[in-house]
Each structure stands twice: as structure tokens, then as C-alpha cells.
Amino acid sequence: MALRLSTKSYRRTLQPPLRTAHGAWGEREGILLRVERPDGTVSWGEVAPLPWFGTETLAEAQDVLRKLGPDIDVTALELVPERFACVRFGLAAALAAAPAVATGKGKLPIAALLPAGRDARDVLRAKLEEGFLAFKWKVGVGRAEEEMPLLDELVAELPGYAKLRLDANGAWTTRDATRWLALCAERPVEFVEQPLMDADTLLGLAADFPVKLALDESVTGLAAAREWQERGWSGVFVIKPALAGPLEELVAWTKTTKPDLVLSSAVETALARAQILRVALAENLTSRPLGFGIGGLFGDRPWDGPVTGPLLDVSWCDGVNPEELWNAAS
Ligand code: MG
Numbered sequence: 529m530a531l532r533l534s535t536k537s538y539r540r541t542l543q544p545p546l547r548t549a550h551g552a553w554g555e556r557e558g559i560l561l562r563v564e565r566p567d568g569t570v571s572w573g574e575v576a577p578l579p580w581f582g583t584e585t586l587a588e589a590q591d592v593l594r595k596l597g598p599d600i601d602v603t604a605l606e607l608v609p610e611r612f613a614c615v616r617f618g619l620a621a622a623l624a625a626a627p628a629v630a631t632g633k634g635k636l637p638i639a640a641l642l643p644a645g646r647d648a649r650d651v652l653r654a655k656l657e658e659g660f661l662a663f664k665w666k667v668g669v670g671r672a673e674e675e676m677p678l679l680d681e682l683v684a685e686l687p688g689y690a691k692l693r694l695d696a697n698g699a700w701t702t703r704d705a706t707r708w709l710a711l712c713a714e715r716p717v718e719f720v721e722q723p724l725m726d727a728d729t730l731l732g733l734a735a736d737f738p739v740k741l742a743l744d745e746s747v748t749g750l751a752a753a754r755e756w757q758e759r760g761w762s763g764v765f766v767i768k769p770a771l772a773g774p775l776e777e778l779v780a781w782t783k784t785t786k787p788d789l790v791l792s793s794a795v796e797t798a799l800a801r802a803q804i805l806r807v808a809l810a811e812n813l814t815s816r817p818l819g820f821g822i823g824g825l826f827g828d829r830p831w832d833g834p835v836t837g838p839l840l841d842v843s844w845c846d847g848v849n850p851e852e853l854w855n856a857a858s
Contacts, residue, residue, distance in 0.1 A: 529565065529566065529601055529602055530566060530599060530601060531563050531564065531565055531566075531599075531600050531601055531602065531604075531623075532563065532564040532598055532599065532600075533561065533562070533563055533593075533596065533597075533598050533599075533600045533604070533622070534561070534562045534563075534564075534598065535559050535560065535561055535562075535590075535593050536559065536560045536562075536854060536857040536858065537557070537558070537559050537560075537586075537590070537857070537858070538556075538557065538558055538559070538560060538797070538853075538857045538858070539555060539556070539557045540555065540556050540557075540797075540826050540827075540828075540831055541554060541555055541827070542554055542555060542556055542795070542825045542826065542827075543824075543825065543826075543827040546795065546822075546825065547644075547666075548697075550580045553795075556576070556795050556797075556825075556826070557586050558574060558575055558576035558577070558586070558796065558797070559574070559575040559576075559586070559589060559590065559593065559618070560572065560573070560574055560797075560799065560850075560853060560854055560857050561573035561574065561575065561593075561618050561619065561621075561622040562622070562854055563600075563622040563623060570851075571621075571622050571623070571624060571625070571626075572621070572622055572799060572850035572851075572854070573617075573618035573619055573620070573621040573622030573623075573799075573800075573803075574617075574618050574621070574770070574796055574797060574799045574800035574803075575589050575593070575614045575615050575617070575618035575619075576614060576618075576770050576771075576794055576795070576796040576797070576800060577589050577614040577771075578614075578768075578771055578794050578795075581745070581748055581768070581771060581794070582748035582749075582771075583613060583614050583748060583771050584611065584612045584613070584614055584615065588612065589612065589614055589615050592608055592612050592615050593615065596608075602623060604619060604623065605619050605620055605623060605774065610751075610773075613748075613749050613771055613772055613773045614770065614771055616773045616774055617769065617770050617771070617772065617773055617774060617775070617800070618770075618800070619774075620773070620774030620775065620776065621774075621775065621800070621803050634809035634810075634812075634841060634842065635839045635840065635841040636805070636808065636809070636814070636815075636817065636818050636839065636840050636841075637660070637661045637662050637817040637818070637838055637839055637840075638660070638662070638817060638818050638820050638821050638836060638838060638839065638840060639660075639662040639663060639664045639691075639693060639817040639818065639819055639820075639821050640655040640658075640660040640662070640663050640664070640821050640838070641663075641664055641666070641821040641822075642655075642663050642664065642665040642666065642682070643666060644665075644666040644667065644668075644669035644670060644675075645669065645670055645674075645675065645678070646678065648665050648678065648682060649678070649681055649682060649685060652682055652685050652686075653685060656685070656687070656690070658837065658838060659837065659838040660690075660838040661689060661690055661691065661817070661838055662690065662691040662692075662693070662718070662817035663682075663686075663690065663691065663692050663693070664692075664693045664694075664695055664721075664819065664821065665682065665692060665693070665694050665695070666695055666697070667694050667695065667696050667699075667708070668695075668696035668697060668698075668699030668700050668704070669699070672700070672704045672707060672708065676707065676708065676711055679694075679711060679712070679715060680715075683715050683716060686716065688716075691716075691718040691817060692716065692717055692718060693717065693718040693719050693720070693721060693742070694708075694712070694717060694719075694720045694721065695720075695721035695722065695744070696708075696720065696721065696722055696723050696724070697721075697722055697744075697745065698722045698723075698724055698725040698745050698746075699724075700723050700724050701724070702724065702726075702729055704723075705723040705724050705729075705733055706733070708720070708723070709723070709733060709736075709737040709739055709741075710737065712737070712739040713737055713738050713739055717739050718740070718816075719739065719740035719741060719742045719763070719764050720739055720740070720741055720742065721741075721742040721743075721744050721764075721766060722742065722743060722744045722745050722746065722766075723741060725745065725746065727746065727756075727759070730743070730746070731759065731760070731761065734761070734762070734763050740763055740764055740788075741763040741764070742763055742764035742765070742766050742790065743756060743761065743763065743764070743765055743766065744766035744792070747765055747766070747767065748768075748771055748772070749771065749772050749773065750767075750772055750773060750777060750778065750781050753765050753767065753781070753787065754781070754785075757785055757787070762788075763788065764788045764789070764790055764816070765787045765788065765789055765790070766790045766792050766819060767789060767790070767791060767792065768791075768792045768793065768794040769791060769804045769807075770793075770794040770796040770800050770804065771794050775803065775804065775807045778807075778813070779807065779811050779813065782811070782813050782814075783811075788816075789813060789814045789816065790814060790816045790817075790818070790819055791804060791808055791813065791814055791818050791819065791820070792818070792819030792820070793818075793819060793820045793821075793822050795822055795825065797826065797831045797832075797833075797853060798830070798831060798832055798833030798848045798853070799848060799850045799853050801820065801833065801848075802833065802844070802845040802848040805818075805820075805840055805842075805844065805845055806842065806845050809841070809842060818840060820836075820840065823836070828856075830849065830852040830853045830856050831853060831856070833847060833848045834847035834848070
């Protein structure tokens with residue numbers, strides 16, 4: 529079947545800029561895809577690379593799409609090499625004839641982000657007021673001696689039903705990690721994300737401490753996740769689906785290997801986030817809170833999607849209009 533592929537690049541200011549382990553991130557660039565069928569029906573995709581996370585660059589993605597050209601057919605995905613995982617994610621979504629239908633009354637909680645350091649407690653209080661059930665606290669930004677005592681201050685605020693995860697973004701030394709994980713062992717901590725980067729040390733820490741560990745920066749794609757499974761990793765995998773190839777591949781991996789999975793945002797727009805959420809709900813990919821706590825970073829309704837509360841469900845997806853984004857992109 530002859531299909532028509534159109535693309536539009538976007539560049540949006542993030543407000544406020546996102547603090548990451550790689551410095552402040554103030555602008556999100558990506559590509560929207562529109563596929564039109566002979567019968568006039570249209571479907572959508574988004575390519576949102578994160579090169580510092582190990583994906584292709586935006587220029588490489590644009591080049592691959594340019595080479596595909598506007599006239600494609602349903603086999604176009606096979607022409608895109610594995611390593612262009614972001615293009616494969618977006619193109620697969622745009623080639624899917626109909627969006628995944630989420631059945632039942634599925635809802636997933638969002639983990640609200642708590643800033644590093646002392647400010648975390650005030651944000652935690654405010655987010656509890658809003659009804660959030662799950663929280664992610666950035667650690668490894670200040671010195672361990674300063675951050676560690678704050679954990680008990682947060683735990684003291686936490687109702688029994690709430691979950692707290694810590695994210696070190698790979699920043700701890702082995703000594704820091706050992707001290708932190710000993711501290712977490714007796715605290716209600718859901719898991720500790722990416723304490724450090726070295727694989728052997730991570731496997732050792734996972735064996736030595738009772739608190740669950742999660743891999744994030746260590747697993748950009750499913751190939752890396754599979755390697756960790758082969759090495760015996762039984763902790764959590766944080767996967768950013770927009771960086772991990774076609775959603776069908778994520779579904780297949782989840783069904784066959786039953787990973788302990790957290791889905792996380794790569795700061796893609798509402799278009800891709802809604803596609804991810806639909807599939808997550810339809811396929812029951814995870815019951816852990818979503819790492820989608822990016823709120824209104826784009827500062828604009830079509831790009832952010834409907835205002836999000838503590839839970840996401842299909843009605844949120846229904847409030848996302850890809851055509852509106854398409855028209856708003858230059
Ligand atoms: Mg992380």
C-alpha cells in the first residue's frame with residue numbers, strides 16, 4: 529500500500545530548564561511524523577532523540593527520514609537500521625493503522641519529581657496535598673553527608689501508602705552508594721535508581737543490599753536491557769520507550785521476559801507520551817508509577833497535553849490532539 533510520509537521539525541523551550549546530570553537542558557527538539565493512507569486516514573509519530581543518552585542525533589534522524597522519502601509503504605520500518613531507535617519508535621507508531629485500545633479502567637500513578645536537597649520536603653508536602661502517591665527524589669547532587677540526613681525528614685512526611693524512589697543518576701562513588709544503600713535498607717524506599725555506572729559494582733551492590741536497585745542510564749535500549757538480564761539483573765529497568773524502538777518490541781520483550789519495569793519520559797511531547805501510555809494500559813506493561821512527572825515543561829497545552837493530576841488514564845490520551853501539534857509545528 530502506498531503511503532505518504534511528511535515530517536515537521538519542532539524546537540520548544542523547556543520552562544523551567546531541566547536540570548540533568550549533563551547540565552541544564554533548556555530546549556527540546558524533535559520531529560513529528562504524519563502518514564497518510566490512500567483512503568485519506570492519517571496517523572502520527574514522533575522522533576525525539578536524546579544523543580547524550582546514547583541515541584542517534586536529530587540530524588541523523590532527519591537524514592534517515594529524508595532518505596526514506598515521502599513515498600513509503602508499510603515495510604518502511606525494515607529500511608531503518610536498529611541503531612536509529614528513536615526513528616524506529618516514531619515510524620512504527622505512525623505506521624500503526626489504529627492506536628492501541630486500552631480496555632478496562634486502567635490508571636497509572638505518576639511519580640512526582642522532588643528536587644535535590646532541602647527543597648524536597650516542601651515540594652513533597654505540596655504534592656501530597658495534590659494527591660500524588662509516588663515520589664522520585666534526586667540525590668547525588670550535593671554531598672552525601674548533607675543529603676543523607678534529609679531522607680528521614682522525607683520519610684517522616686510520607687504516609688504509609690506512598691512510595692519514594694531515589695535517583696542518583698549514576699553520580700555516587702562506591703563508598704557513597706554503600707552508605708546510602710545501608711541507610712535505605714531500613715527505610716520505605718521503593719528503589720534506588722542508577723546509584724553509579726559501573727556494571728560489576730552495580731551487580732555487587734544489588735546482591736549485598738536488600739533495597740531494590742533500578743537501571744536507567746545503563747539501559748537506553750532493549751538490547752542493553754537484554755544483556756543485563758543475561759548477566760542476572762533482577763532489579764528494576766527504567767525504560768524510556770521513545771528511545772527504545774517500536775512499542776511492539778517493548779511489548780514483546782515485556783511479555784517474554786517479564787521485567788520489573790518502570791516507564792519513563794524522554795521529554796517527548798504529549799503526542800508520543802499518549803501513544804506510550806495507551807500501549808502501557810492496553811498491554812498491562814507495568815504497575816509501577818510512571819516516570820512521567822514532567823508536568824507542563826513545554827508551557828503550552830497542545831505540547832504538554834491536558835493538565836495531569838496524580839494519575840494518568842485513557843481520558844488523558846483522548847485529550848491529546850496530534851493534528852493540533854502538527855499545525856502548531858513550523
Ligand atoms: Mg533516572
